[in-house]
Amino acid sequence: xxxxxxxxxxxxxxxxxxxxxxxxxxxxxxxxxxxxxxxxxxxxxxxxxxxxxxxxxxxxxxxxxxxxxxxxxxxxxxxxxxxxxxxxxxxxxxxxxxxxxxxxxxxxxxxxxxxxxxxxxxxxxxxxxxxxxxxxxxxxxxxxxxxxxxxxxxxxxx
Numbered sequence: 001x002x003x004x005x006x007x008x009x010x011x012x013x014x015x016x017x018x019x020x021x022x023x024x025x026x027x028x029x030x031x032x033x034x035x036x037x038x039x040x041x042x043x044x045x046x047x048x049x050x051x052x053x054x055x056x057x058x059x060x061x062x063x064x065x066x067x068x069x070x071x072x073x074x075x076x077x078x079x080x081x082x083x084x085x086x087x088x089x090x091x092x093x094x095x096x097x098x099x100x101x102x103x104x105x106x107x108x109x110x111x112x113x114x115x116x117x118x119x120x121x122x123x124x125x126x127x128x129x130x131x132x133x134x135x136x137x138x139x140x141x142x143x144x145x146x147x148x149x150x151x152x153x154x155x156x157x158x
Contacts, residue, residue, distance in 0.1 A: 072096040075153070077107045077123075082146050088156040089136045095155070096133040101125040111144040113137075116155075119144070 073087045075097060089095045101107055106124040111117060115137045123130035142155040 072098065074098040074100060077101045077103070077146055079103045079105060080147065080151060082107075082151065082153065085153045086156060087153070088158060091136055091139050091157055093136045094133055095136050096131060099123045099130045099132075105147075107146050109144060109146050111142060111155075113142045116142050116144075 071089050071093050073084075073096070075087065076083050077099060078101075087095075087097065099107070099109060101124050104125055106122055106127075108122045109120070109130075111119045116134070119132060119134065121130060121132065136157045139157050142157065143152055144155065145152045
């Protein structure tokens with residue numbers, strides 16, 4: 001092997017060592033991902049010694065909002081009336097409201113509170129049921145009306 005080949009081989013090894021060191025430093029500087037780690041819950045900390053049972057209700061984590069199944073409630077609209085006039089939901093839940101018309105009129109729904117002011121739609125028997133799904137706002141009472149200001153209802157978030 002010639003002197004030139006030895007130099008090229010040595011240079012190649014140096015480049016490989018530099019790449020390995022750079023990757024190693026990069027991996028050490030990244031924060032560790034704990035997405036799969038389960039943090040012990042207060043229930044598990046209070047178990048008697050020698051007990052390794054996992055609680056029946058997983059309370060060691062809080063699920064992300066997008067993994068929570070929506071609370072579905074149906075609101076029936078008739079001529080100048082709708083039922084129920086009050087629906088409820090839990091904070092941090094998803095709410096699904098199904099608006100269904102039993103008459104031939106087109107109904108218009110508006111949420112009065114600014115937090116839910118983006119909810120504004122129409123539905124009718126001919127157009128089929130209208131389902132809206134949205135995250136529950138903070139605890140409180142949120143009024144809405146169908147068709148006119150006198151036909152009011154409330155969403156109560158607890």
